Amino acid sequence: MDALIKTIKDHDILAAQQRLLLTRTRDCLLAIPAALVTKIFRIEKSKILTLPFYDKAVAGIIYLDGQVLPLLSISLLMQQPEVALPEMVTIIHLGVAAGNAAEVGLIIEQVLQSASQSELPAHTTIFDPKLVPTELWQPLTQ
Amino acid sequence: MNTNSQPSSFQKVEQFIRANLVKVIISSACLNLGLTGMATWNVWNASQQLRLTVERQANSQELSSKVAYLEVSFSENTALVPGQQLWEKHYNDNSFDIQKVTTDMAKDLPASVRDVFDQANSSMKKLLAMESQALQLVKNRQLAAASAIMLSKQYSQEKELYTQSAQTIINKIKESINNQIIAQRRALEQSILLAIASLSLLTITSIGTVIAVKGYVRDRQITQAALQQSQDKLLASNLELEQESLHRQQREQLTRQENEQFQQDIGELLAIVSEIENGNLTVTAQVNNRETGLIGDTINRLIEGLGRTLKQVSSAAERVDATSSHQKNIAVQVAKNALKQTEEVDQILALNRKVRQSAQNTVQQLAVTNQSITTLQTAVSESQSTIKSLDQEITILQTGSDRMVQEIKTLGEFVGLTDKFVEDQGEIVTQTQILALNAALVAARAADQKDPKQFSIVAREFESIANQVSQLAQQTNEGLASLEQSSSQIQQVMSTVDVNIQQLGSLVNSFTQGVKQASDVFETVQLVTEQTVQSGQIVATASQRIVNATNEAATAMESISTLAHAIADQSQDAEQLGDHLNNLSTDLLKNIQVFKLPEEVEMPTFATLEPAVHS
Numbered sequence: 093m094d095a096l097i098k099t100i101k102d103h104d105i106l107a108a109q110q111r112l113l114l115t116r117t118r119d120c121l122l123a124i125p126a127a128l129v130t131k132i133f134r135i136e137k138s139k140i141l142t143l144p145f146y147d148k149a150v151a152g153i154i155y156l157d158g159q160v161l162p163l164l165s166i167s168l169l170m171q172q173p174e175v176a177l178p179e180m181v182t183i184i185h186l187g188v189a190a191g192n193a194a195e196v197g198l199i200i201e202q203v204l205q206s207a208s209q210s211e212l213p214a215h216t217t218i219f220d221p222k223l224v225p226t227e228l229w230q231p232l233t234q
Numbered sequence: 235m236n237t238n239s240q241p242s243s244f245q246k247v248e249q250f251i252r253a254n255l256v257k258v259i260i261s262s263a264c265l266n267l268g269l270t271g272m273a274t275w276n277v278w279n280a281s282q283q284l285r286l287t288v289e290r291q292a293n294s295q296e297l298s299s300k301v302a303y304l305e306v307s308f309s310e311n312t313a314l315v316p317g318q319q320l321w322e323k324h325y326n327d328n329s330f331d332i333q334k335v336t337t338d339m340a341k342d343l344p345a346s347v348r349d350v351f352d353q354a355n356s357s358m359k360k361l362l363a364m365e366s367q368a369l370q371l372v373k374n375r376q377l378a379a380a381s382a383i384m385l386s387k388q389y390s391q392e393k394e395l396y397t398q399s400a401q402t403i404i405n406k407i408k409e410s411i412n413n414q415i416i417a418q419r420r421a422l423e424q425s426i427l428l429a430i431a432s433l434s435l436l437t438i439t440s441i442g443t444v445i446a447v448k449g450y451v452r453d454r455q456i457t458q459a460a461l462q463q464s465q466d467k468l469l470a471s472n473l474e475l476e477q478e479s480l481h482r483q484q485r486e487q488l489t490r491q492e493n494e495q496f497q498q499d500i501g502e503l504l505a506i507v508s509e510i511e512n513g514n515l516t517v518t519a520q521v522n523n524r525e526t527g528l529i530g531d532t533i534n535r536l537i538e539g540l541g542r543t544l545k546q547v548s549s550a551a552e553r554v555d556a557t558s559s560h561q562k563n564i565a566v567q568v569a570k571n572a573l574k575q576t577e578e579v580d581q582i583l584a585l586n587r588k589v590r591q592s593a594q595n596t597v598q599q600l601a602v603t604n605q606s607i608t609t610l611q612t613a614v615s616e617s618q619s620t621i622k623s624l625d626q627e628i629t630i631l632q633t634g635s636d637r638m639v640q641e642i643k644t645l646g647e648f649v650g651l652t653d654k655f656v657e658d659q660g661e662i663v664t665q666t667q668i669l670a671l672n673a674a675l676v677a678a679r680a681a682d683q684k685d686p687k688q689f690s691i692v693a694r695e696f697e698s699i700a701n702q703v704s705q706l707a708q709q710t711n712e713g714l715a716s717l718e719q720s721s722s723q724i725q726q727v728m729s730t731v732d733v734n735i736q737q738l739g740s741l742v743n744s745f746t747q748g749v750k751q752a753s754d755v756f757e758t759v760q761l762v763t764e765q766t767v768q769s770g771q772i773v774a775t776a777s778q779r780i781v782n783a784t785n786e787a788a789t790a791m792e793s794i795s796t797l798a799h800a801i802a803d804q805s806q807d808a809e810q811l812g813d814h815l816n817n818l819s820t821d822l823l824k825n826i827q828v829f830k831l832p833e834e835v836e837m838p839t840f841a842t843l844e845p846a847v848h849s
Contacts, residue, residue: 111674111678113671126674126675126678127678129675130675131672131675132668132671132672132675133668133672134664134665134668180661182664182668202664203664203667203668203671206671206674
């Protein structure tokens with residue numbers, strides 16, 4: 093799976109004044125455009141239903157407000173080593189503006205702050221939903 | 235390797251044959267007779283069969299020749315010589331003959347040619363019928379018709395058929411007969427071979443039987459020779475026995491003569507012995523080269539020895555009287571021993587005085603020891619009370635430390651609660667942060683959309699967010715209150731622990747003082763113990779001296795006692811010895827006077843026995 097994220101200089105989507113949510117997963121800083129985010133919430137790990145026949149990056153699904161929300165693990169999407177989920181999991185619910193990742197929940201470790209593009213620390217990577225592979229939503233053949 | 239231990243199979247067979255020789259001969263003879271008879275019968279049977287077969291072949295050849303002749307002599311001329319009675323008679327005779335011949339031939343027919351024979355027979359019958367018809371026609375002077383019949387195609391066909399069939403039959407018969415001849419010849423050859431084999435077996439068994447019989451005869455001869463040899467030996471031993479018996483008779487006569495002489499000598503010896511018994515030692519026995527002469531010589535030497543001994547005894551008895559003064563010396567010795575005994579008793583008395591003095595010293599030392607032990611006892615009781623107080627203080631220390639452990643556990647629980655509170659607070663902070671970000675997102679979306687309805691939705695969202703924040707704040711307050719309570723409890727616990735520690739400090743001080751007191755007491759105990767040990771050593775030394783003195787006294791007393799016993803025994807022994815010697819000497823003198831001694835017996839000289847005098 094290729095890398096999902098490109099730096100600010102190479103991507104067309106980002107405007108200089110757009111607000112981004114700065115998050116942290118393991119040692120990596122990830123900025124998600126606020127326009128793509130519907131809401132942020134925390135949920136107990138026991139509420140997540142795992143899907144064993146799907147890629148590991150698909151952490152499972154939850155039932156939220158009468159709808160089923162699939163969850164993706166940002167650390168596995170960023171090809172980091174797999175670790176166990178904490179008891180309380182922080183999820184960023186992406187809205188319809190997220191394109192390939194619409195109505196998907198991203199599992200992150202911690203939400204740090206809301207910041208503008210110029211306020212982002214160095215070595216921050218920005219989330220691009222176009223690069224979420226569609227084959228993730230297909231069950232594994234073997 | 236069983237050459238020596240177990241016989242070979244051939245030897246086993248030979249042994250069996252020898253053991254059952256008659257049965258083997260009879261059985262071999264019967265077997266041979268049987269085989270010979272069977273071979274003879276086979277040969278005779280085969281020859282008979284062969285003869286019959288040869289006769290049959292000759293018969294068949296004769297019959298076939300007859301048939302051919304009759305056919306030739308009959309059928310060719312039938313059409314040429316009609317109307318002759320001789321010819322008619324000849325025909326009738328021959329037709330009967332040919333039927334008889336064919337009937338005879340049918341007897342020897344094999345089954346394979348039975349069909350051909352039947353065909354020939356039918357042809358023959360047809361021919362005979364046509365010929366009879368022709369004959370009848372000839373009889374009726376219808377020669378042309380008869381000739382027509384005889385020369386007809388049917389007749390010649392039937393004739394041809396009959397001839398061929400007859401030839402086929404004859405050939406088959408010949409072939410069958412030849413096969414039978416070959417088979418019979420083979421059977422005859424087999425019979426001859428069987429006869430030869432039987433003859434060979436007969437020869438072999440006869441030879442084996444002859445060998446077995448010869449061996450049996452040889453064994454018998456060997457046995458007979460051995461018997462003859464043993465008989466000769468017996469005769470020789472008989473001769474030897476006769477000679478031995480003659481020799482024994484001569485020796486018996488000699489022995490009888492010797493016995494008579496021996497009895498005479500014995501009588502003389504008995505007379506000598508009776509003289510000796512009566513005390514006459516002047517007699518002498520006769521000496522010769524016989525055993526009785528040797529006995530007489532021995533008796534003479536005995537008489538001489540006895541006389542010598544009696545002389546010695548008489549001189550000894552005289553000396554016994556002379557040695558009675560030795561007893562007097564013994565009495566002197568006894569007096570001296572008594573003096574020695576008195577001196578030793580004085581020594582014992584001196585030793586007893588020493589023992590008394592040592593005992594007094596021991597008593598004094600024992601008093602000192604008792605005093606030391608009393609002091610020790612007092613010190614021990616003091617230390618016991620000190621140890622009891624120490625035990626109590628240790629118990630109090632134990633209780634205080636248990637209490638402190640419990641309070642520290644309580645502290646640990648409080649710390650755990652505090653950790654939980656901190657975690658909860660962290661969770662609340664995170665939740666608050668998320669709520670704030672959500673509020674920012676909602677506000678941003680509302681600002682983008684610029685719709686009053688959206689604004690009302692946003693306001694509602696903010697209201698719910700504010701409610702959540704207030705709930706979080708309330709949770710925080712409650713947590714802080716519980717934390718404050720926990721802190722006050724911790725403070726109480728800490729003050730209690732402080733008090734307990736102070737108490738423990740005072741207890742430790744008192745414990746230290748108690749230990750010091752116990753140490754002082756034990757030092758006192760040690761001093762007293764040392765004094766006691768010294769006193770004990772002195773007492774032991776004094777006791778040892780007493781023991782030594784007592785041992786010396788006992789030894790001296792034992793020696794005195796031994797001496798006294800020895801003196802008494804010696805005195806008694808001396809008295810008894812004197813009496814016994816007197817009696818012995820008196821009896822001896824009386825006995826000696828019975829014997830008459832020869833004058834030429836020499837008196838031995840002995841060293842005089844002087845009494846031993848001890849200084």
